Amino acid sequence: MVTLDDWQHNIRTTEGDKLNAYTAFDVASEAIVGWAFDSRTPDRTMVLDCLRSMYANLTSNGLPWPLEAQVENHLIRDMEEQFRGLFPHLTFCTPGVSRDKHAENYIRMLKHGTMKRHQPIGRWYAKHDAYKVKNIAKDEDLKQPRMARDELIATTLEYIHEYNHSLHSNQKRYPGKTRWQVLMENVNPKAFMQREQVLRYIGHVTETSIRNNDYIRLQYNDYYIESFDALKLLKPGNYSVQAYWLPEANGTIAEAYLYQDATYLGRALPYERYNTAKAERTPDDERIRTNQAKRQSHFFKKEKEQLAAKYVKVALIKDEQQVDPDNIRVELIEVEPAEPEWDKIDDNSDDVATRAINSL
Known part of the structure; x- marks a missing residue:
């Protein structure tokens, strides 16, 4: 089962744009298996790019296609036919209830667990210290860092790699295992990759x-x-x-x-x-x-x-x-001539043509 959701990067690009990300998480392992980045609001194109990224990552690692997808209602509802063709089971989360989606917890672990160790990730108004970050609204001398768009995307991909190869949150069940190890070692035996079906939609x-x-x-x-x-x-x-x-x-x-x-x-x-x-x-x-x-x-x-x-x-x-x-014998057969038809014509006929024939 995979869960998909979008989130926004805290650091802006050098052009002042906010970078949005759309990611796909494997629910059991918490690993990120697909992603897409863009400055525009998440839309169908970003979702499609995320699915294509997931396809490339799964096939390159010999993994099957997921059997179920957990998605939000407002964006994927218009792509329902496409998603039902891709996944045997499709689950729509309750509208307006973010806690109903597994991806919310995994995004929190990515941003406030992995990315915050390298970048100022958080909210200045947060009550918990784990989510706090300095802000220009509270500190006039603070300068918010900015990065070029390509550099910001490349850096985020490094954080995703670090997140995937970090220890799984449930160490009691998977002692000493990273998220990626859990993904590779716990493949559903019923899952398979029907590539011709997947590529028809993505x-x-x-x-x-x-x-x-x-x-x-x-x-x-x-x-x-x-x-x-x-x-x-x-x-x-x-x-x-x-x-x-x-x-x-x-x-x-x-x-x-x-x-x-x-x-x-x-x-x-x-x-x-x-x-x-x-x-x-x-x-x-x-x-x-x-x-x-x-x-x-x-x-x-x-x-x-x-x-x-x-x-x-x-x-x-x-x-x-x-x-x-050479042995065929020829025999002659005598055949009597047939009587003329006019002999049978009545001489007393009143027809002029008939009397002319009879006079011959």
Whole structure:
């Protein structure tokens, strides 16, 4: 189960903007698994960026997708259909009751437990010393620190890393374990990662088409379809598909998932290039060439099988009772000539044409 919520950084940027954050916490381990930062008010775009960050963090660590999400009512209600497609279970917190959400406690531990050790985090009017901080309203000589936006985000990510690798708050249950260790060691066995389903709701989408029954063009690069069985799922004569993808940390696209409307077709993988000069091939070039040759062989085999199933061969079968033409005997049959039709015409007919024929 993950719980999502937004919070605001106490330090402003050098431009004077307040930095808002939207974070996703794993409830059992308290670890932060997704985040997004922006100067604007939290909106659907920030939520989507947070989910994409969570997807990247989970897949890079071999973790499954959460089975349940706990969200606030005012922001996620408009994204309910999208969230119900992502999570089998969805829980909306009671409107106006912040204590109903687990994320509130975890944000407090992040800001007043980890970040306050490095930055002036808190409220000048707080009664408890743990939450107090100096303020220009109480101290005229105080100058509030400011940081460049990118520097502030990078620093906050360092605090998140420190928070995740700090001891879990429940040391009685997890003695000596950090939040991240609890996350990695207590994975729900029922959870799994259905990537094609997740990326359909949070990934970028590109309208493209399957070319030559073999590959698609995505972001100016070629990606081959992983299985030729995807061609059977296409609508007749329609090769247009939607490719859902997310870039890696280095900007490359490792995979894309293909849909045609609501029908899932399969995965597309990047076409690897190899050196065609045999004298200059490396072992990696030989691996790529061998894999492509196997795939082509599989494609031609499939094509041959489909042609054999579509067209039936015609064979000539010799009849065992066929008569030898040299032994055929010709017999003449006498046939009596038929009587002319006009002989049957009445001579006493009043019809002029009839009497003319009879006079012949």
